[in-house]
Amino acid sequence: MEILQSIAENLRGIKDKKPLIHHITNYVTVNDCANMTLAIGASPVMADDIGEVEEMVSFAGSLVLNIGTLNSRTIESMLVAGKKARQMGIPIIFDPVGVGATKLRTGTAERIIREVCPSVIRGNMSEIKIIAGFQETIKGVDSVASAEDGEQVAQELSQKLAAVIAITGKRDIIAQGDRIVRIDNGHPMLSQVTGTGCMATSLIGCFCGAINDCFTGAAAGIMMMGLAGELAQHSLQAGEGIGTFRMRLFDAVSTLTPKMILEAGKINKG
Amino acid sequence: MEILQSIAENLRGIKDKKPLIHHITNYVTVNDCANMTLAIGASPVMADDIGEVEEMVSFAGSLVLNIGTLNSRTIESMLVAGKKARQMGIPIIFDPVGVGATKLRTGTAERIIREVCPSVIRGNMSEIKIIAGFQETIKGVDSVASAEDGEQVAQELSQKLAAVIAITGKRDIIAQGDRIVRIDNGHPMLSQVTGTGCMATSLIGCFCGAINDCFTGAAAGIMMMGLAGELAQHSLQAGEGIGTFRMRLFDAVSTLTPKMILEAGKINKG
């Protein structure tokens, strides 16, 4: 219960502090990430030239790195910005989109994890298992990679990387060391709109940019996206589909209140 | 009639197979293309770094190449991905946005056509005439370029390039060799929203990724966009304009059924 209360209170914290969230992200969902950041009450900035990312991140409350459309130019910007953020103690939220699909994605995720040490890594089960796997090359991949138990994967990876691990799916899992929570908000329609994962990562960035606890921040961001999915789906009328659903996600996040979080948040502590 | 039935059945096919549609496309309408791909039931991936496009396309059901915001980096990625797709027999759908406007666009379209041999080329009448023209430099440009008859242009170009040629406009024309169909769905408001051409190309990619007939796939994708325009326009109320219309395009594609296609599809065989 206390974590739900903390999430509700931290929603107010974002609106009060309006943290700047520096994104180096993909060009598919970048507009959605910017609007989601504004919807929750934070302030987005997207900047990816290597000549300015260190300066830009130094003003930021958090840094969001997303490899959805990575390229050789922006990979270097992510590493430079990430190292600067790390030095300055600015939380780094990493979304390893599509890791495992290509060597470039896997290698880049590996470099970001090794060189930048993200504070939070958010992905779906298969992305997180890939990361658990390549981290395991020394200790033996198979044990973890074959584990069907997402909770165990999340906890072990969290301990290994000293990062919050957030796995989103039907049931979301957030782990940090031996702390773990599961979130049961959300709706299957969220997977029919591009960028809902990216937006969840941005919302994590907003919370982590306002509060000093990335575990709660990760749970909060993921819960907001889940609640938005429920509210958006609930609002649909005959003939309305993913276009209206998508628009209502922004309506939902911009009108969510602490009271609604306390009433509808489904979080389960381990 | 039989082609209309085939289109209706193939809509189910996409939803069953959920083909991965690899796009190398422009940054203006990329989000719309991803959401349209999801709306019809396929799965989009956007990846354009030369270091990963060959690997990525090898998992794909089809490859969509769109030169709307081409640049020297992504042109090379398109060629490399296209050649790989060609080798593997993966359908390639090419949208020559703005060909003829600049030497870079015309030269790039020419290279893609020569080096990649797209399975389907979709453009408006002026884009297709430009392509017919530069292909005609040997046989004499004027005859074809001056022809007002789009059907003749489409058929001749189709034979020359061994590709399906799709010309979208008030009446859409799809030709392959001596096969030809015309589609009379659609609404003029479609031209007041950016990316409806790009989205039609993505929808063609979705059908071609699920079925083994690019002629039917091209007709199907174009018809879906036309039906979406009709449904979206029909839903508008007083004071609603292109913002609402645009959102409803996604609603329409995500809620279209085979039955609606059979009832409202306007297709005319030659």
Added chain:
Amino acid sequence: MEILQSIAENLRGIKDKKPLIHHITNYVTVNDCANMTLAIGASPVMADDIGEVEEMVSFAGSLVLNIGTLNSRTIESMLVAGKKARQMGIPIIFDPVGVGATKLRTGTAERIIREVCPSVIRGNMSEIKIIAGFQETIKGVDSVASAEDGEQVAQELSQKLAAVIAITGKRDIIAQGDRIVRIDNGHPMLSQVTGTGCMATSLIGCFCGAINDCFTGAAAGIMMMGLAGELAQHSLQAGEGIGTFRMRLFDAVSTLTPKMILEAGKINKG
């Protein structure tokens, strides 16, 4: 009064002439800028490769330069396109997004202003003050940079740069030499959606591409965005937030009439 009438008439002018508006802009809000350009009745083209921007801009009614996600590649394209537009007498609208935040942004804005000589510069108060400041390094920064009076800043900067200066905020200020107008349309929700500044700049580009008076064009573009914000906010019902608001901005611009401008435009001549 006469300027309001002129704005209303020029809305018709855009729809008649359908000027092509060449944008070199950021990838966050580029889709919104394209759709806003279409909503008002003009025609957008986004092209940023240095190999085609000179050719492309030569067909354009105006050129919009926006440094929201500038990078080393597109900075050079902006300069080349801008110089070509300048030579040909094509109006250039410059949006110095985030100038002052990083050396790269400030240096790039300085280069664009010096080498391209924009016809209109639109920014918020802090962006325009930064520009007034660095332009003042010779004459003494402090006098202007410390001036709280936006109108004085706008007028002095306009005279110095021989450009229309447009400052958007609660009250918008547009100055050219000793001409000045203030606009009191708009709504605070406009600041909760990404890209409303960029879209205002695009709308200025649409007017400047259709008429031969960048002062009126700047006032007109800014007023359209303000009226759209008012109409969009007014349409909201319980539970609707920034998602619906954002969509309605496009509805509003696409349905605005000269009569509505004459009735609701709040403009005040100095």
